[in-house]
Amino acid sequence: MRSGATVQTAANQRLRAKGKGFVNAFRRLRINPLWFVVGPMVLIIVGLLLTIFWISFIAGLPGTPEAHYSIANYHNLYADSFVVTVLLNTLGFAIATTVVALFFGVSIAWFVERTDLPGKSSIYAIMSLGILMPGFFTAMGWLFLLHPRIGIVNRWIMDLTGLTSAPLSITNLIGMGWVQGLNLTALAFIMTTASFRSMDPALEEAATVHGASFGQMLRSVFGPLMLPGLVASAIYIFTISIGVFDTPAIIGLSNRIFTFSTYVYTQSITEDALPDYGVVAAMSSLMTALALLLAYYYSGVIKKSYQYQIVTGKGYRPHLYRLGRWTGPVWGFIGLYFLLSKVLPFLLLVWASLLRYFQPPSMQALAGISLQNFRDMPLDLLARSGLNSAILMIIVPTLAVAISFGFSWIVVRTNFRFRMVLDFFAFLPHAVPSIIFGVGALFVALFVLKGIPLYGSLTLLGIVYVVDRLTFGTRLLNSALIQVHHDLEEAATVCGATGMKVARSVLAPLVLPAILSGWLWMGLLTLRELTLATILFTPNNVTMPVVIWSIWSSGNYGIASSITLVLLLCLAPLVLVYWIIGRHSMLRD
Amino acid sequence: MKRKSLGSLAVIGALLMLEAFPVSDVSASEVQQLIAAAKEKGETVLNLSWGQQSMGGSKGAKRFEALFNRMYGTNVKVNFTPGPSMPRIIGKVTQELAAGTKASTDVLLGTESHYGSLMKKSVMEPYNYRKLSARITDEVMAPRNIGVEVATFISGIVYNTQIVSPAEAPKHLKDVLNPKWKGKIASTPYAAQFDRIALLPGWGNEKMKGFITKLSNNVGGLIRCGEISRITSGEFVMMAMGCGSYAVRLEQAKGAPLGHVILQDGGTISFFYWGVPQNATAPNLAKLFINMAMSEEGQKVVYKNYATDHHALPGSQWAAELKGYKDRNIPILEVDAQYVADHPEQRKLGRALSKILRKKR
Numbered sequence: 001m002r003s004g005a006t007v008q009t010a011a012n013q014r015l016r017a018k019g020k021g022f023v024n025a026f027r028r029l030r031i032n033p034l035w036f037v038v039g040p041m042v043l044i045i046v047g048l049l050l051t052i053f054w055i056s057f058i059a060g061l062p063g064t065p066e067a068h069y070s071i072a073n074y075h076n077l078y079a080d081s082f083v084v085t086v087l088l089n090t091l092g093f094a095i096a097t098t099v100v101a102l103f104f105g106v107s108i109a110w111f112v113e114r115t116d117l118p119g120k121s122s123i124y125a126i127m128s129l130g131i132l133m134p135g136f137f138t139a140m141g142w143l144f145l146l147h148p149r150i151g152i153v154n155r156w157i158m159d160l161t162g163l164t165s166a167p168l169s170i171t172n173l174i175g176m177g178w179v180q181g182l183n184l185t186a187l188a189f190i191m192t193t194a195s196f197r198s199m200d201p202a203l204e205e206a207a208t209v210h211g212a213s214f215g216q217m218l219r220s221v222f223g224p225l226m227l228p229g230l231v232a233s234a235i236y237i238f239t240i241s242i243g244v245f246d247t248p249a250i251i252g253l254s255n256r257i258f259t260f261s262t263y264v265y266t267q268s269i270t271e272d273a274l275p276d277y278g279v280v281a282a283m284s285s286l287m288t289a290l291a292l293l294l295a296y297y298y299s300g301v302i303k304k305s306y307q308y309q310i311v312t313g314k315g316y317r318p319h320l321y322r323l324g325r326w327t328g329p330v331w332g333f334i335g336l337y338f339l340l341s342k343v344l345p346f347l348l349l350v351w352a353s354l355l356r357y358f359q360p361p362s363m364q365a366l367a368g369i370s371l372q373n374f375r376d377m378p379l380d381l382l383a384r385s386g387l388n389s390a391i392l393m394i395i396v397p398t399l400a401v402a403i404s405f406g407f408s409w410i411v412v413r414t415n416f417r418f419r420m421v422l423d424f425f426a427f428l429p430h431a432v433p434s435i436i437f438g439v440g441a442l443f444v445a446l447f448v449l450k451g452i453p454l455y456g457s458l459t460l461l462g463i464v465y466v467v468d469r470l471t472f473g474t475r476l477l478n479s480a481l482i483q484v485h486h487d488l489e490e491a492a493t494v495c496g497a498t499g500m501k502v503a504r505s506v507l508a509p510l511v512l513p514a515i516l517s518g519w520l521w522m523g524l525l526t527l528r529e530l531t532l533a534t535i536l537f538t539p540n541n542v543t544m545p546v547v548i549w550s551i552w553s554s555g556n557y558g559i560a561s562s563i564t565l566v567l568l569l570c571l572a573p574l575v576l577v578y579w580i581i582g583r584h585s586m587l588r589d
Numbered sequence: 590m591k592r593k594s595l596g597s598l599a600v601i602g603a604l605l606m607l608e609a610f611p612v613s614d615v616s617a618s619e620v621q622q623l624i625a626a627a628k629e630k631g632e633t634v635l636n637l638s639w640g641q642q643s644m645g646g647s648k649g650a651k652r653f654e655a656l657f658n659r660m661y662g663t664n665v666k667v668n669f670t671p672g673p674s675m676p677r678i679i680g681k682v683t684q685e686l687a688a689g690t691k692a693s694t695d696v697l698l699g700t701e702s703h704y705g706s707l708m709k710k711s712v713m714e715p716y717n718y719r720k721l722s723a724r725i726t727d728e729v730m731a732p733r734n735i736g737v738e739v740a741t742f743i744s745g746i747v748y749n750t751q752i753v754s755p756a757e758a759p760k761h762l763k764d765v766l767n768p769k770w771k772g773k774i775a776s777t778p779y780a781a782q783f784d785r786i787a788l789l790p791g792w793g794n795e796k797m798k799g800f801i802t803k804l805s806n807n808v809g810g811l812i813r814c815g816e817i818s819r820i821t822s823g824e825f826v827m828m829a830m831g832c833g834s835y836a837v838r839l840e841q842a843k844g845a846p847l848g849h850v851i852l853q854d855g856g857t858i859s860f861f862y863w864g865v866p867q868n869a870t871a872p873n874l875a876k877l878f879i880n881m882a883m884s885e886e887g888q889k890v891v892y893k894n895y896a897t898d899h900h901a902l903p904g905s906q907w908a909a910e911l912k913g914y915k916d917r918n919i920p921i922l923e924v925d926a927q928y929v930a931d932h933p934e935q936r937k938l939g940r941a942l943s944k945i946l947r948k949k950r
Binding site for chain 2: 150253277381550554
């Protein structure tokens with residue numbers, strides 16, 4: 001009679017043998033285990049997109065008895081001549097936003113990663129914290145500065161020069177792009193720092209030896225090396241701008257400039273007094289077509305990725321440029337950015353939190369400040385939503401980073417025939433406006449997966465958030481992986497390492513900085529995610545941004561500001577801890 | 590056994606509380622039945638969801654919770670979750686019902702526009718609320734018994750009193766076409782209220798379209814109903830039309846320099862409805878909640894939360910304001926859910942007007 005331990009050992013051996021059998025079977029079938037991470041995600045993305053496409057052919061509220069198939073959504077959309085104006089406005093706004101975000105984001109990333117700028121580690125922390133500032137505060141802040149009627153700067157200029165009309169205006173496409181670009185600079189920064197951090201100095205040294213000026217190096221060395229990262233962040237920011245609502249709603253509508261999001265907002269309010277998601281889905285088809293074009297261009301850049309491999313096994317150590325007397329002006333430039341994009345909205349936040357009703361800064365208003373808004377905060381609601389947000393903030397980035405790594409590894413490091421198609425799938429969630437993505441997920445959870453208790457759960461929010469973050473994660477990791485030369489993998493493979501071992505022991509450590517910063521930023525982006533949450537929330541899974549937005553949109557700016565301030569204060573130490581850990585890891589590597 | 594004793598005590602307690610709030614025998618019996626049914630089905634939490642400003646939001650929900658438990662001798666928890674816009678919440682509940690899922694909110698808040706649509710759908714549970722209280726009469730019942738009118742409101746022009754004096758404020762709708770306001774007026778992206786004004790004597794749909802085309806020249810921008818603080822800030826000097834005098838009163842209570850004027854052309858009274866979705870988690874508590882809101886004390890809480898109540902209910906605080914308009918011979922038209930359902934052309938007009946307003950001229 002065998003003892004229990006022996007039985008257990010035998011069972012374990014059988015299991016291990018069975019496990020090895022599976023692994024061998026996969027090897028024989030040449031199935032990369034990463035497919036088990038990537039495959040389900042592809043299915044979810046395809047499922048959601050097909051749902052959205054399906055909804056675009058439904059007139060009436062999807063899933064309800066009145067809903068029926070029709071091409072009316074497309075007819076209504078394309079028969080409306082105003083759509084052309086909307087598309088042109090959206091294009092102008094998105095271009096302006098992308099230019100502003102890249103100008104500040106890439107410049108600051110360069111100074112932080114490639115120069116000896118003193119105190120630069122603080123920039124990470126401020127950038128991270130700044131992303132939590134709701135976009136509507138920034139938009140309101142700029143109205144107070146540059147509105148033709150109430151803009152403080154305009155008033156000063158008019159008082160000084162005697163002008164009878166305001167010389168500056170924020171209520172145009174350029175102004176909107178300026179405000180939104182400042183909001184998205186942090187994203188451009190984080191999406192390009194990884195590329196700068198791991199840039200091979202040998203190429204720069206070679207250029208310097210051959211007498212190249214800084215301008216020539218910028219054009220011939222840095223530019224091409226940075227191209228994948230730049231293209232990725234430009235496309236990412238461009239597509240965010242297409243769907244963003246805050247700035248177009250606050251600044252654009254105030255001068256009747258409609259962009260995609262505000263047009264969709266007005267279109268979805270129907271004669272039937274119920275939201276019309278069909279027309280939104282139809283509009284999304286346009287956006288998906290645009291995404292196809294962008295993804296096609298991006299795939300072209302990725303195909304030439306061997307040109308951008310700069311981290312080789314021959315040893316690399318990024319060279320830091322000495323700023324010398326330029327230190328002051330560089331800090332001045334960065335300081336100006338912080339002042340415009342972080343300090344001013346933050347001051348406005350503080351100002352609004354102290355007021356009983358919203359009013360521009362003045363001595364009269366100063367006399368009436370109080371802490372009443374802090375006392376009026378709905379604490380039980382905040383506790384409930386705060387817990388949900390905290391859980392999502394930890395789980396979503398962890399899953400998103402793991403899955404993104406799987407996607408990026410297959411796209412950048414394998415010869416899989418349809419890897420560009422895979423990358424396209426990873427990009428699609430970002431191209432489809434969040435509102436319609438949320439509606440698709442709502443529809444699937446309610447009507448397709450009826451037997452699974454997904455609807456109203458944190459799990460549903462988690463899955464949709466992970467899908468939504470996938471584009472960001474893969475853009476970041478694509479750029480990082482592209483720069484790691486194949487030599488390193490080949491060396492590991494020659495030494496007998498398996499594909500998984502190479503990914504885990506060679507590639508993952510090299511791209512660890514990108515993984516860490518990706519995790520942190522996806523955590524912050526998850527914390528501030530609003531559009532998806534407003535579609536999918538129920539009392540059980542309500543999140544903090546939904547509470548803040550709901551309070552803000554009902555006109556209670558003071559309470560919304562107070563909550564945001566408390567949130568920022570709570571997260572400030574956490575963000576610093578994240579970055580200390582991140583910087584420590586980078587130094588170790 | 591112990592649970593049964595506690596249950597009996599709760600019912601006795603509830604009956605004693607009903608003694609304190611005089612109601613007819615029929616009503617008391619019906620209320621008692623609802624309390625018993627709620628207990629039997631284990632309904633202890635009432636989920637509510639609407640906009641944070643509507644009905645006082647989370648702070649208002651606390652007040653309702655206190656009154657509810659005091660009125661019925663219960664220990665019910667009101668779980669309030671601020672929601673998106675009314676159409677979004679109604680759409681969500683409609684889809685939840687179609688999918689066989691419980692509703693996100695046990696009490697559905699909507700205006701006459703929403704309930705005008707809901708009466709054609711089988712989303713709301715028809716219930717004869719008249720049985721609960723003598724105060725709930727035919728006049729306040731929603732068509733097909735799908736809810737009750739819990740509060741009324743009237744909309745006019747909102748203006749900044751620091752920039753526009755009451756004497757300067759428009760008296761007639763045509764006054765907003767004055768060139769001195771060019772570029773300084775805000776309207777809403779959905780052309781709120783204009784489709785209603787078109788129903789008033791002397792107007793009409795075609796005349797309104799012509800008027801909005803002219804107004805479009807004077808409008809500087811579009812803001813949403815919840816953004817009247819942009820009038821307070823001076824970004825726009827006035828909003829034509831506003832979304833309810835109650836919103837202005839709420840801001841005025843905080844000291845905001847806002848004025849509200851009902852035009853001589855006339856005003857339309859609109860309604861806030863409450864009803865219980867077919868798929869409510871706690872339908873019995875929800876009905877008791879609505880009954881509570883219609884009581885005299887409940888209406889006081891509604892007014893405290895929302896600066897309005899139902900003008901037709903005895904003890905209404907808002908009725909005095911309405912009487913003032915009538916005394917000034919301002920034509921007043923009541924537009925309820927039935928009226929909306931009977932005039933589908935007004936919805937189309939609203940859509941057409943918003944299309945005119947969105948274009949810069």
